Amino acid sequence: MSAIDNSFSMTHDTQFVYRLLLELTARPGEVGSIRQAADKIGLLPGAGDVALAVAYTLLDSEVGCFADVERLPELAGVIRLRTLSRSAGASAADYLFADGTQAPGEWAGSVRRGTLGEPEMGATVLLLVDALEAESRSSxxxxxxxxxxxxxxxxxxxxxxxxxxxxxxDPRWLACREGWNEEYPTGVDLILYTPGGEVAAIPRSTQLKGA
Structure with missing residues (x-):
């Protein structure tokens, strides 16, 4: 089947989202938009559809998913139903969806970081935030x-x-990320997304500080 919801294409739209995520991972902190693809879903309008556009692109029956997004209580169930991904605890999940505007839950301490032999086994955490904007040099x-x-x-x-x-x-996520990535190349990759469809990637290789 070429479409899951409304006019969202599991071929063309997921390819678009995947290419954009690759580009953003290669250029940490740059902001892109997947709103055009997300708006085609229409299941959880706004932030939910943005999360689903990413989930449709990255998740399948081979990966485990964990969701703790206070603003999107339906998200975990819809992801499982639509992607057939496995429901997993935080320590076993490949992809974790969380609310970046809220303090990290206790589960954040157990997120999988990979090993020195297999750093690629570290998880990816997707945080819902309110807004993303690349800052110009002038400001x-x-x-x-x-x-x-x-x-x-x-x-x-x-x-x-x-x-x-x-x-x-919530700035406590920055401290959390520092702990996850203290033994590079092991660590956790971040994807930030907004209800409006803006997306930015912060891979574990990026040195980060807040101001």
Whole structure:
């Protein structure tokens, strides 16, 4: 079947989302949009459909998924039904969906980080936030507005330093990420997404600090 929900294509739309996620992973902190694909789903309008567009792209029956998104109580069930992925605890899940505007749950301490022999077995955590915006050099010295957090990034794929403004991110996630990635190359990759379809990737290889 070429479409799961409404006009969302499991061939063309998932290819689009996958290519964009690859590009964003190669350019940490850059912001892209999957809204065009997500809006075709129509099951959980807004943030839910954005999460589902990513889930349809990355999940299948071979992977385990964990969801703890307070704003999207239906998400875990819909993901299991539509992707046939396995429901897993946080320590066994390949992909974890969480609410980045809320403090990390106790489960965050058990997220899989891979091993030195198999670092690729580390999990990917997808955090729902309110807003994402790549910061221009002209505004880099200004105080972020509202509840935005400025993330300053260096590392592979970043020429010098990249700055990303993240609205609504609970800063305790930054401490959590630091713990996950303290023994590189083991660690956890992050994907941030918004209800409007903006997406940014922060792989484990990126050095990150908040300001």
């Amino acid at each position: 880099a010295g200004e105080q972020p507005e509202g509840n935005a957090v400025r993330l300053m990034m260096t590392g592979p794929g970043i020429e010098e330093e990249h700055r990303l403004l993240v609205g609504g991110l």
